[in-house]
Structure formats: C-alpha cells, structure tokens
Amino acid sequence: MRRFVLSLGVALALGGGVALAQYGDPPTPVPAMAPAPAASPVSIVHVKNFAFVPDKVTINAGQTVRFVQDDDTPHTVTAVDKSFDSGNLDKGQSWTHTFDKAGTYAYVCAYHATMKGTVVVREP
Ligand SMILES: [Cu+2]
Numbered sequence: 001m002r003r004f005v006l007s008l009g010v011a012l013a014l015g016g017g018v019a020l021a022q023y024g025d026p027p028t029p030v031p032a033m034a035p036a037p038a039a040s041p042v043s044i045v046h047v048k049n050f051a052f053v054p055d056k057v058t059i060n061a062g063q064t065v066r067f068v069q070d071d072d073t074p075h076t077v078t079a080v081d082k083s084f085d086s087g088n089l090d091k092g093q094s095w096t097h098t099f100d101k102a103g104t105y106a107y108v109c110a111y112h113a114t115m116k117g118t119v120v121v122r123e124p
Contacts, residue, residue: 042066042096045117047075047089047109052117060124061102068094076110077117085110 041064043057048070057065067077069089077086077095083105086095099105099121109115 044068046070047077047115050075050109050112050115052077052107052115055116056118056120058120058122059099061100061121062098062124063121064096064098065119066094066096074111075115077107078110080106080108 041059043059043063043065045057045065045067046053047067050071050073052067059065067086067089069075069091072091074088074090076088077084077097079085084097084107086097089095099119102121102123105119105121107117107119
C-alpha cells in the first residue's frame, strides 16, 4: 500500500502519461534531476578548418568522444558504416558519442568527403 502511494506520488510529480502508463511496473528510478554522475573519460576532437583535429583518437570501450565544431561552415560526424551520425553541427555546437564496442571506426563529414577521421576503440 505504501509503495502504491509512493508510485502514484512519483507519477503525479512527473505529471505525464508516460509515468502513468508504467503503473503496475516495479518502481523505476526517476531520471536524475541532479547533474549526471561523472561521465566516462572524454576525448575531444575539434572540427576546424575543414579537418578533424586530431584525426585519430584511441579510447577504451565505453569511453566517449566529444566533437567540438569550431568552424564557420557546418559539418557532420558521420560513420562510414553509418553506425553513428551527429547530424548537422553549426559553429559552437558539440556532439558526443560513446563507443561501447572495440573496433576501428572511420568517419567523415557528410558535406565534405575530404574530411576524414578515425576512432580506435580498444577493449578496456
Ligand atoms: Cu564538413
């Protein structure tokens, strides 16, 4: 009974049909309102002067790469095998991607075929 009241309280607090739709499920953790826990280590690649800098980074599986778009011209970060795609990135935007599986990931800018980069992901 107590649990029901708590769940209902959470559902009401969220105020959404999504939460109500989960009625009857075990209580699910509410998405953190507080800042996310420390993210996995992040490598940073700048997109600048029509190039990815550095154009090759090596990380461990589960780590994240942040791409920071410094160019006046829009660019993308698009996997050659299409496994990830940032979509359009304007100047000042950044995009992160976490690589869960080991492998070598080649990517390009969808707008500029000469812009190429590689992320090498090792087993941790
Ligand atoms: Cu580009």
